[in-house]
Amino acid sequence: xxxxxxxxxxxxxxxxxxxxxxxxxxxxxxxxxxxxxxxxxxxxxxxxxxxxxxxxxxxxxxxxxxxxxxxxxxxxxxxxxxxxxxxxxxxxxxxxxxxxxxxxxxxxxxxxxxxxxxxxxxxxxxxxxxxxxxxxxxxxxxxxxxxxxxxxxxxxxxxxxxxxxxxxxxxxxxxxxxxxxxxxxxxxxxxxxxxxxxxxxxxxx
Numbered sequence: 001x002x003x004x005x006x007x008x009x010x011x012x013x014x015x016x017x018x019x020x021x022x023x024x025x026x027x028x029x030x031x032x033x034x035x036x037x038x039x040x041x042x043x044x045x046x047x048x049x050x051x052x053x054x055x056x057x058x059x060x061x062x063x064x065x066x067x068x069x070x071x072x073x074x075x076x077x078x079x080x081x082x083x084x085x086x087x088x089x090x091x092x093x094x095x096x097x098x099x100x101x102x103x104x105x106x107x108x109x110x111x112x113x114x115x116x117x118x119x120x121x122x123x124x125x126x127x128x129x130x131x132x133x134x135x136x137x138x139x140x141x142x143x144x145x146x147x148x149x150x151x152x153x154x155x156x157x158x159x160x161x162x163x164x165x166x167x168x169x170x171x172x173x174x175x176x177x178x179x180x181x182x183x184x185x186x187x188x189x190x191x192x193x194x195x196x197x198x199x200x201x202x203x204x205x
Contacts, residue, residue, distance in 0.1 A: 009035070013048050022056040049199035054080070067150050072138045077196070086196050087133065091150045094124060094192060118185055120166030121147060127189045129171065131197055140168050 009032065016028035029052050036045030054076070063081040066088045076083045097116045100108075105115035125143045128134045134143065144161025151160075170178050178186075 009045075009048050013051055016052045017055045022053075025052060025056065028052070046197060046199050050076075053199055067152075070142075070146060070149070072135045072142050072146060074132060074135060077133050083196060088150050090192050090196060091124075091147060092154070094119070094189065095147075095151055095154060116188075118181070119189065121160055121163070122166040122168045122170055123182065123185045123189055125168070126171045127186050127193060130186075131190070131193060133193070133196075140171075 012028050012032055016025040016032075019025040019028070029049060032045060032048055032052075036048075063085065065081045066085045069078045069084055069087070071078070073084075073087070077087050078084055097112065097114075098119050100113060100115040102115060105113065108114045121144070124147075125134075125138070125140075128143075129136055129138065134146070138146075141161045144158075144163070147160045148155055148157065170182055175183065
């Protein structure tokens with residue numbers, strides 16, 4: 001028998017989705033946001049808030065995908081054009097930061113314009129697996145093909161899937177088995193993915 005003193009999150013989500021508009025669903029969404037914050041579990045709550053947001057934005061825009069993504073990309077990151085395009089944009093930005101000319105990097109006045117010489121594609125692959133963006137069984141070859149498809153003519157064919165740059169062994173290691181430097185790099189890369197992973201901000205009155 002369910003605990004009648006605690007309303008399940010799933011029930012609140014479904015009640016929100018039964019409303020006629022996003023505005024009418026807002027009190028339910030705000031309640032969930034407060035609950036997740038109170039219990040210090042915002043990351044776990046992202047999916048519930050996303051579910052509500054997606055319900056009211058579905059089919060409202062005729063967005064065309066920039067790139068048709070393969071099956072190793074999971075869920076909305078592949079099937080929802082808005083999310084897929086955002087993923088493509090993030091990968092292109094990671095590539096840009098990894099390849100900023102050194103002479104430009106030395107003159108940079110903003111952190112995002114400094115070349116990231118320590119970032120490698122294995123770091124990116126680890127983050128994408130851990131955040132549920134790509135299938136956990138994705139291999140180096142499949143991941144490399146994905147990145148090459150996204151970057152298109154920005155890279156040479158097979159240049160990532162066959163590269164020996166970076167240690168792909170770190171992709172599936174436990175946290176305590178990777179160095180502090182690798183952990184810091186993954187955290188830096190994760191920050192770039194956060195706009196894709198987090199739900200929309202609560203609208204202001």
